[in-house]
Amino acid sequence: MSFITANWNPLGEAFYRKTELYEMSWSLRDGLRDSLVAAAPYGGPIALLREPQRRSPSSRPQLEIYSASGVSIASFPWKSGPVVQVGWTVSDELLLVQEDGSVLIYDVFGTFKRHFSMGQEVVQSQVLEAQVFHSPYGTGVAIVTGSSRFTLATNIDDLKLRRLPEVPGLQGKPVCWLVLTQDRQTKVLLSTGPDLYILDNTSCTAVSPPGLGPQSGSIVHMSVSFSYKYLALFTETGHLWTGPSHLQDKLNEVDTKNTNPPQQMVWCRRPKSQQPSVVLLWDKLLMVIGVRQDNIQFPMEEPCVLVGELDGVRILSSSQQELLQEVPLVCQEIFKIASMAPGALLLEAHREYQKSSQKADEYLREIKEQSMLGEAVRQCVEAAGHEYDSITQKDLLRAASFGKCFLTDFAPDPFVLTCRELRGSELSEREQRGSASHPHSIQTDDSTGADRQ
Template sequence: MAQVSDWTRVGNDVFYRKAELYTMEWGGGINVEEVLLSGAPYGGPIALTWLQEGRTKHRAPQSPATPTIVIFSAAGVKMGIIKWGNAPLIAMGWTLSEDLLCVQQDGAVSMYDMFGNYKQTFNMGPEAKDTGILSAKVFEGIQGTGVAVLTATHRLYVIANVAEPNPRKYADFPSADVSCWTVLREERALKVLLCQHDVLCWSSAANTRADVVQAPHVTEGVEDPVVIVKVSVSSNQRCIALLSATGKLWLGSSDLLTRFTLHDTRSNVCPRHLAWCGSGSVVLVWEVTLQLVDITGSVATFYLDSPVHVVQELDCVRLVGDTSHHILYKVPHASVETLGIGSMSPGALLVEAHLGYEEESPRAYDCLKLIQGKEEEAVHTCLEAARHDMSVDNVKLLLKSSLFGLTFLPPLEPNTFKDTALKLRILNDLRSKKIGMPLTWQQLERLTLEVALERLVARRFFPVALAIARTLGLETQLVPRILAHWACYKIANTSDKNDEQLARDIHSKLGYTAGISYTEIANCAHSLNRRQLAVKLLGYECRARAQVTGLLRLEERAAALARAQATGDTDLILTVLLDIKRALPLGEFLMVVGGSPLCRAVYARSCAAGAQEALRDLYVQDDNFHEQARLRLLEAYDNKRTDLRLGLLQSTAECFRRAKDELGVQLTEEQMRLLKCQVGLEELHHKSYVNLSLVDTLMQLIRDNHIKDAEKIRADFKITEKRYWYLRVTAHAAANHWQALEQFVKSKKTPPIGYEFVVDACLNNNSQSEAKKYVDKVKDENKAEYLRKCGLVSEAEKFTAESTSSVLNLARVTGFLS
């Protein structure tokens, strides 16, 4: 039968349940009253420190001699110790990433991880340092966790997000004692509410002076100036609770405009804690009495075993006592419906039917009959109740009932049930004493599973996290991250093992899991000053680019270069080469480059784009004269000035000589002679000759009728007779010097180049009549073709000759379009 006996009725059909989460051992007994305690939300760790003299009447007997902060899991398992040697501690708080923030009296804020390892320190600005801090709050800001401090000079400084610790001064407020204050998060801005006697001040970063308003009346109809001594804002920032020195409680909206209810606690003693339990009620805690005030005005009182600290959660409060850790939450509507005594809702009937079925009683049938047609609703209510119930027995009962109900339904959404069951199992695991993360369903939904897993990893519960990630099918996103965390933890905590062994251990665990980044792990090893290990780990990295850049970071340049070359990725090789170039003197660098053809090509390519001198350095180093000659040649043609070009050609020839390229030397020297010769011709004939080739120069001279010059050059450059004939005929024909052509052709009995060439030269310059003069002398085997070319078709037909090629017959297709 379901456990409802521990439900406490608060008003009509509203129940609250206080249940024990863990018995606390604290590793040796703690008196909660004597410590300053801060519990992280979402079932996070608990930090506590013993209050120092001056703040309590006598020093606590358990407190150690030196000030110490001890961190426990929510289940009371010790996780870390911080020896506190700094200025007095004012406040502690937890960030969203579960780091502990300790605010000191001098405005310095130190950050530790949950194992008490120091992370960093920042401060709240010079004024806070000079004047000291009265009180401080760590709060959940808009983008991250923030810290607000109140200085002794009544100034407010706020860091909106500890990730960017820039303290900002908030609006000044009337200088008077502040009885209590709190930080309120609005949609886009943070506001601070300060209570000074009977006035309230709103301070923010936006305005220069705080808005001062009268405190709302805490007694119905009476305008009593009261001092507000405690203030609390609900986790969703919508509701606020104000408690007067006279014990009157005001509950309303956080803008102070709407009042939900007034309540008289009938106690002049200021309670130790005032906190919201969800957004529907407020708890006030004196010594061992807890009063719960609903926003409708209903009240319930609980009696506790020991004094407690209250941790306000999204949807509940947790009460951390000397020996036990309790949770107090509102029993959700679905639970009341299904498990509530006397409930006749479909959900309750389904539970009843299930129980009847188990007992083999006809009751099962009767109950099922009653919910006919409403089975789906019943199943959903049971599931809903199961999600929010914190009692394992109840959850079991509800899950079984809904499974029983599902059998009467077509397979609608089997996943809903499966998902719920899976998540409940995860929650159950998280809540276990070993892990100690007492999350409610709602908190898990808000936190998301991914974050919950990250927190598990941060607590070093690697196998559980892995198992959960694999069960959820989140292999690709989460598993590599979890494994990487494990590896880093392993590296940080095993200093004795040798690098080889450790790298192999890590690799044997991680293998080539999809998405695993050995670079990340190597970076971690490097940051822990284990360079050799980092190099070994990088050896397992399979993404070449990551591996090579990682090796470069470790200054393992030779290995990086070898690896880059193996990939064949030229950009990567260049990355390494340029890194080496920065690190080594030029000579040594060039030795490295010259060491492999691939490197040389890649580097040469990078130099070719505008760094020719660097390229020359390389070739000089290599004694590569051929390449040097090419470079000089390119340079020569970059220079339009003849004298400069001549000089560069001279060095080109020199390079060719040293490269033992005889032809290159000859041709280059010839070109220099030609260039000089052309310059002379230009002076003589006032015409442009430079930049023409030898043949073109001759042709130009012939066209311009400077035959003598041409003959001279011909002799100078030892041009063969045949060559000379070709160019002479071509030039004469091109210039339409037909007479000169005829004269020249007749100068020999048969031209050494044949008459065919002469005919073609004429035809190419559109002179059939000239061509005809020579066509008769064409060799017989070509005669038909040449006659046809000259348009003498009838003569051509006399010569029966084959057509040149069968390829070139295109049957013309015309006429069909008209």
């Protein structure tokens, strides 16, 4: 079982792993350079607007839509106005925010659906930056204009524009900013350099992150977690501050030894996470920093894009797609070297049974003596749902099936449901890629169904 742990990296009390999901099917001549890139949440499709700065009628930007594995879905020249930002809704509709405040909506096949405007005053002042975000109300759009004013639409399907109050002393766009959703309210957190502000419907309030002293310098990059619960702030001196997004407590402050702002900064955590972390991307380096002083570093050989997900971070490049995530606790218990967890013993028992070895009976007897056979089956079923390699999934499910034969009061529903969902996921991948086996887990499937309804 040790080979499964070969790509595990310790971080605090947990382990992190970087798993290849796909070799990308696309063929990108210039990679991801000079492109606006947006990936839909929950492992969804990818949109690229190639060379968005092109303005000549004879040389237009190219809008390309791909499946998560890089299979081309649509491609056409962009004939509308200059685009500032690209993003996806949770129902896989593509949004393109233009400089004049128009937001154009396309379906996943590149068919135009509709458009709306972020306000008439934006036409004159122009959009400097925009963000597409998801909230309890639906998918929203936030913009900052040339007049240094923010406008929000918290739900594009029930359009109500909110122009937020002025920010004292702000000229042009802020150094960095993001959208927060707290207590069913949507706010903007922004840094002007020396000062940090929160904007809501009626006020602009100066805030100070607990424990972040003036010696750390101005905040030049920020990131909020997928659930909006945690916040990360990167300063000009290379310090990374992490804490709850309500800015009333502090988790940690780390000196990254790198004063260059990262190209991207994304939270990496999963439900029931032991060790939430922040992933920072520079040109040739990917760094994972936990709530303690330790970190994990990965060299990067080609330009890539980070996509925050419910259960980790997707890493997109021109050649492959990987998932960086905390190893789920049940997988740690089963696969760590010399583990005596019930699930680990049951997996070994089944492997010995396949060899017709009497050791299978010894492992089973040990589990039964501890009255842990039911727990062993549960662990194997749960771990199968977290794994992306189909061979590992099958090994775990076969071990669970083997173990439940010796139980008289086993409830079959979790086992049946896991088998059904993994089989459905595999068939979906096969139809998309034309291949028999591709990595998939069921955690994002469960969340997608819940969040998209």
